[in-house]
Amino acid sequence: MARGKDGQPSGHVNLRTLAEHLELSQTTVSLVLNNSPSAKSIPQETRNRVLEAATRLNYRPNYFARSLRQSRSMSVGVLAPDLSEGYFTSVMSGVVQELTRAHYFYFTACHDWKQEHIEQYPRMLVERAVDGFLLLNTPADQIAVPVPVVAISAHSPVENVTNIILDHHKAVETALIHLYELGHRRIAFMRGPRAIPDSDYRWRSIQQVAGEIGLRIDPSLVIRIDATAWSTKTGQHPMAPEIGYKPMQALLERTRDFTAIFCFNDISAIGAIRALRDSGLCVPQDVSVVGFDDIQSAAYSTPSLTTVRQPLAEMGQRGAQVLLERIAHREAPYPSEIVTAPELVVRESTCPASTRMAN
Amino acid sequence: MARGKDGQPSGHVNLRTLAEHLELSQTTVSLVLNNSPSAKSIPQETRNRVLEAATRLNYRPNYFARSLRQSRSMSVGVLAPDLSEGYFTSVMSGVVQELTRAHYFYFTACHDWKQEHIEQYPRMLVERAVDGFLLLNTPADQIAVPVPVVAISAHSPVENVTNIILDHHKAVETALIHLYELGHRRIAFMRGPRAIPDSDYRWRSIQQVAGEIGLRIDPSLVIRIDATAWSTKTGQHPMAPEIGYKPMQALLERTRDFTAIFCFNDISAIGAIRALRDSGLCVPQDVSVVGFDDIQSAAYSTPSLTTVRQPLAEMGQRGAQVLLERIAHREAPYPSEIVTAPELVVRESTCPASTRMAN
């Protein structure tokens, strides 16, 4: 059955080669391989011949030619501040799972909070014809692209963007009630850097919840992570515990009249703990510390962190799902917001407030 | 000067549109825009007209069409075990720097040490026509691709692969001499998982250096990170401190007759410290701990880690440089190995050996 000129896998097999080998037209071969509906009329025997030859000659359709024709790339762009531990890694574990399932790959671009990059990378990726964008922890308002966008942990009610967010009210509530029930009344707060979308949103939730449970927020106990600290320094890891160390240290120089602190995230909480330790205070005996995110090292730092777990992997997964869905059905309606639920993880860094320095 | 049918940016501008608008041929326009050498003869005035129109109409060459013709994608594939903290993140910071400079993007693929993925992803990425591969901490021997490969921290003297490696002899030497000079004689060793290329290589260096400085390695003090522990568990972060916790705990159940341990990396060292703490031992007073890599959290864990710093960002940068160079000059000779220098970072997790339990 095998024709004469067999066994010459010379060079690369493309559709033409394959068709010639089969003594069929490219059209027929293409229709069969794509299992196209307009190939109904092709008899099974021919199909089998085609499929068999394709696998035997190890035919691989050319990605560019195919994409050029279909104008889709089977890849998405991921825009994130950095490749930091915890946030990026956790979210991406969920994202990758979905993308892989759909035979999608992704380009990563880190903007390091530089305005030019935030503008430039989306454009460059659009030129690479990504089918959609996934924004991690990055404001979506400035990003205007002709493809679907899903923003994880942004809060931008923007056309074309689906926001995957945490229920911040609940998150803050569970953390503050935990501290309140442990007897803490003088609680310090470490706000996130201005650039991060969650920062303000979280802070508003804190103010709201504090009001609801009757907790007074002393403005002098509110500190803030300095965004510029790491954006300027080169070669430095963008989101290191250092960012929590500095402001904690500054607070301690002013006052020690507080029994707990609620940090913006786990990384900064780890830095804060170190600052507390360095100034002779014990965690949690003197000061209870609550983090946010529940990254891997939260469980393994000393003391292990009580923290509000964000279901980051799940958020990534849901985000990717929605994005792929939107890519597949460009005209269909889509959710503008998906809310996920937090969970308090109690570990070693919190304990009942000592009365020693209570007001 | 503007022709009649102006001001219709209808649809997308491609080369044909642009050429028609300029009343020139596509060829001419293309030659000018690419500043091709065979366009020497085109007068400056024409060039200016073309360039001006291109910017004004915001012409963007189609990525697929261009890539199809030139058969190169301006992107590389990065193959790594996972998106773990520390290793991946650090290496990539160097990689990204170089790639960005050259207008390259990258696809990331995590194989999670699954054999099928290690075989599959390179193929899939080749189909996406990546111009080259960067392997992180992944053996290169099984990867057969028709494009240049640079392996970071692999040790595969394989055709087509450039290895970027650490001077392990020196790395081990500096660590062991540090411990030796602190008076440690009974030193435990935590070997890396079998899958990681560095593991065996490092171990051989340890044996060699131990011989050179006259240190006896007690086989009963040698433990090993269990590779299968995390490859099977789903949803678990692949390289968590847990991997160091378990074997340390197992060792402690057998014996406490050692004053120091040299861990495979910082992550496992952090886990080991926790196991030591949990069994009532103090670090470094009872047991000194040395890590490897110097990841970010090494400095911020408690106690901060004494560790051998790998210049990971630099390795990534050099790797990317070489890869881009090899892509640009496919036929030129290339280095098969580039060795980088380690550096010992002494922090809190090591101190002089107590004589309490010396042999």
Added chain:
DNA sequence: CGCGCAAGAAAAATCGATATATTCCGAGAT
């Protein structure tokens, strides 16, 4: 007997750029 129809396949157009070959024209050489 010829018409319409469908099965089965092929030819040709298309996607948008780049590479190669070709034309046209006028100046200078033979």
Added chain:
DNA sequence: ATCTCGGAATATATCGATTTTTCTTGCGCG
């Protein structure tokens, strides 16, 4: 007067798939 050469550009082939259109051929049926 012919030939060559180079400037200034154009026409055409090519990359490799997908999509649309077109062409046979056999067969049932009026």
